[in-house]
Amino acid sequence: EPEVTQTPSHQVTQMGQEVILRCVPISNHLYFYWYRQILGQKVEFLVSFYNNEISEKSEIFDDQFSVERPDGSNFTLKIRSTKLEDSAMYFCASSHDQILARFADFGPGTRLTVL
Amino acid sequence: DQQVKQNSPSLSVQEGRISILNCDYTNSMFDYFLWYKKYPAEGPTFLISISSIKDKNEDGRFTVFLNKSAKHLSLHIVPSQPGDSAVYFCAALQNRDDKIIFGKGTRLHILP
Numbered sequence: 001e002p003e004v005t006q007t008p009s010h011q012v013t014q015m016g017q018e019v020i021l022r023c024v025p026i027s028n029h030l031y032f033y034w035y036r037q038i039l040g041q042k043v044e045f046l047v048s049f050y051n052n053e054i055s056e057k058s059e060i061f062d063d064q065f066s067v068e069r070p071d072g073s074n075f076t077l078k079i080r081s082t083k084l085e086d087s088a089m090y091f092c093a094s095s096h097d098q099i100l101a102r103f104a105d106f107g108p109g110t111r112l113t114v115l
Numbered sequence: 116d117q118q119v120k121q122n123s124p125s126l127s128v129q130e131g132r133i134s135i136l137n138c139d140y141t142n143s144m145f146d147y148f149l150w151y152k153k154y155p156a157e158g159p160t161f162l163i164s165i166s167s168i169k170d171k172n173e174d175g176r177f178t179v180f181l182n183k184s185a186k187h188l189s190l191h192i193v194p195s196q197p198g199d200s201a202v203y204f205c206a207a208l209q210n211r212d213d214k215i216i217f218g219k220g221t222r223l224h225i226l227p
Contacts, residue, residue: 042204043206056213091158108158109156109158
């Protein structure tokens with residue numbers, strides 16, 4: 001069964017450094033999402049992406065964050081200058097269409113640790 | 116702003132018995148409610164959903180009940196099995212939005 005994959009599984013970085021988290025969504029899916037979960041907190045929506053542009057973003061997704069689909073398979077989340085509070089589990093998700101967003105498939109997550 | 120609340124951080128249930136996971140919400144505009152299951156080192160996995168116009172949805176051992184007047188939903192697992200031990204997230208969304216709003220999760224332990 002196809003699944004969403006994410007790399008790396010764990011990323012450690014120094015505060016102020018740039019990080020890129022990578023995701024390979026399911027191949028026939030058209031909507032892509034990033035969520036994050038700070039330890040002990042709820043899973044929070046960051047951004048949705050469709051047709052090569054952001055369709056919705058949360059207040060968390062400020063100018064330090066960007067997303068890109070550089071080729072036909074990868075979907076990346078970039079944090080330009082990481083802060084301590086960016087330490088979290090980042091989940092990528094994808095769905096076939098917007099109406100089926102509730103059935104989005106989630107990847108295993110990347111644990112980001114900012115020191 | 117906790118639109119979806121799961122007030123029990125953990126729950127222990129004997130194998131074979133019924134597990135009942137509860138969830139409350141504040142936004143009456145939600146169109147769908149969902150339950151996700153999460154194992155350690157894995158992403159959330161969709162389990163079951165219910166439309167806001169229904170009050171019950173059943174899928175095998177899993178049943179979700181929705182009480183709109185109380186803004187409350189629950190997930191029933193019967194009979195509970197060892198593999199059901201996981202974190203369960205209650206979630207909701209509006210059709211006009213892309214985002215899923217999650218609760219904090221409830222850790223379910225199935226005891227032998």
